[in-house]
Amino acid sequence: MSEVLGIGVSHKTAPVAVRERLALTPGSVGEFLRDTLAVGDVQEAVAISTCNRTEVYVVARDPVEAETRVLGMLARKAGIRPTELAGSIYALRNCDAARHLYRVTSGLESMIVGEAEVQGQVKRAYDDALAAKSTGPLTNHLFRAALATGKRVRSETRIGSRRMSVSSVAAALVSEQLDGLERREVLLVGAGETSELAARALSDHGVEAIFVANRRRDRAISLAQRFGGQAMSFDELPRQLERADALLCTTSSPHPILTGEDVEAVMEARGGRPLLILDLAVPRDVAPEVRDVPGVSLCDIDDLQAVVRRNRSVRQVEAQHAEGIVEEEIQRFAEWLGALEVMPTLGALRARGQAIAEQIVRENAGRWESASEKDLERVAALAQAVVNRILHEPTLRMKNVADDRVHLRMQVIRDLFGLEDVPEGIEAEEPLAEVRPLRRRNQPGT
Incomplete structure (x- = not known):
């Protein structure tokens, strides 16, 4: 399963002497994004570079490998060893990465809390990524939702009322x-x-x-x-x-x-x-x-x-309101991300259960010498019914998972049932087949 990963530095984690070495000039963004897509299995990438931050958002199947590779790219750009840069870098995944981006776009992570310029800077970063053709389904949804969140914060709060920048x-x-x-x-x-x-x-x-x-x-x-x-x-x-x-x-x-x-x-x-x-x-x-x-x-x-x-206390009340809006929007993102996570995992789990049932029936096919064709069909149906009954409650619970730990929970399920080798994108059937009682051969209508 692919994950969203956000890696970067900001005025909160690194002095300007470090940030300037990581800054991306407008002319270099496209090349940097193309280089990022060539890293490991990175599928999507967007980079934000302002006076206060340089952040890279990527989508990859192996976030650990992607983090190591992207960190190495940033370290080479800065001309220092990755270990020296590690103390200034933050790396966030999935909903944590989304929450950070929402906060950035809303001005909650800015040096001037609530400043409006960052909304335009994030939009330009997204536009640059679109031009470089480095976005995809996850980053498109993430950045559009982040920009919508920033707009909502500024329309529903007075966090930017003094227009400080x-x-x-x-x-x-x-x-x-x-x-x-x-x-x-x-x-x-x-x-x-x-x-x-x-x-x-x-x-x-x-x-x-x-x-x-x-x-x-x-x-x-x-x-x-x-x-x-x-x-x-x-x-x-x-x-x-x-x-x-x-x-x-x-x-x-x-x-x-x-x-x-x-x-x-x-x-x-x-x-x-x-x-x-x-x-x-x-x-x-x-x-x-x-x-x-x-x-x-x-x-x-x-x-x-x-x-x-000296001006920070003026905006604290409005910032608290903005925090609430960000959390509301993050729940929506979590639900959307959860749907992407749950259905493939559910489909893979069901496919694995069906495959096991079919394998057991095949392995025992020679043990029912006197069984008729209909008897064999009933045995196969019974095996599938057992699978369906076992998966029924987990299916309901998996579909109701809607928090920012969805990916971790789905990963646990995939690890427990060995689903990593099952193709992704399998949709779970709705509803699961009913468990019907077998009829005796000597009953009327058999």
Whole structure:
């Protein structure tokens, strides 16, 4: 039987220095998914990569083997041994994996509890997997249900009422560090969704000038016009840094775009005037050694957590309501998954019982020398009736199993009855045949 397996790291288990080494850039997701499908017996795969997490959801017959192989892939990507990465990795199966994904999509696992951007990030991850043709029945149902759960949480609770996000918290931190943002000049590097949200938050805080640098000139111009800023090229970045009050980086570059040497030159031109840099990118846009440059205050995505903790209590009541919704939806998933688990196992169990009954009848065929054809038919019917009677109660109980331990219970049954070698997909007949009394040959109508 195939299982759903979720493997990943997040801001709760690994620092940004580890997460950035595991991050998947938009251009690399398709290749990573294709490589994952080539691992062991992995049949389906979806990968989520954001500034706070990298997670891979796979469907495989042997989850232990799949976990080992996928962990090895992630370790190779990070350039470290699997044993070093093991302390940061979490691996979840079936309903536990689904529950985690539901919580992620609902914003319950986010650094900013309830932030809405993660819903779009999960959808894009699913769309990327569809484009790579790496999904299947289990992941399709899982991700569609997760997205529906996230939508329900946001429509039925006020968990996202303040519309807090990493970008809005970053803007608040810049305001705090600069003692207000009125008439300040802030440089944005990157023009994606995070930059757009940051530009909106900065504009709301009264920033006078927003300079946007992006490799896509049209996107940079559009963003700058919407928020009263100016667009510029990457080549202009050092010169603009000489006058800006703060820099906020959000690109998807796989390598740093600012080194210690770059920033040292900028600080020399600034004449000792301090510079605040917020790096929200994963992988990081600003090399870690920039933190040691005199006059520079560098904050990365993990440094935002202190600000986040001050706002966490505001959403606790709504988060509890959201938790209840997630659990309701998980029960639905468990029932759906249980149906997939129970019917093949039930069919295999019935097929095994029928095969044993037929085998016993064949083995004893020569012992009834005087039996007529009808007598032999009655013996065969009796053997099948015994099987049906024995399986009747287990059948009813198996069909009523509807919790998140369905897979484990079905696996126990398959192990006990040796069903692993029985073909899957056998549907149990409904209803089980009745047990009818044998009629004596000398009775009327025989």
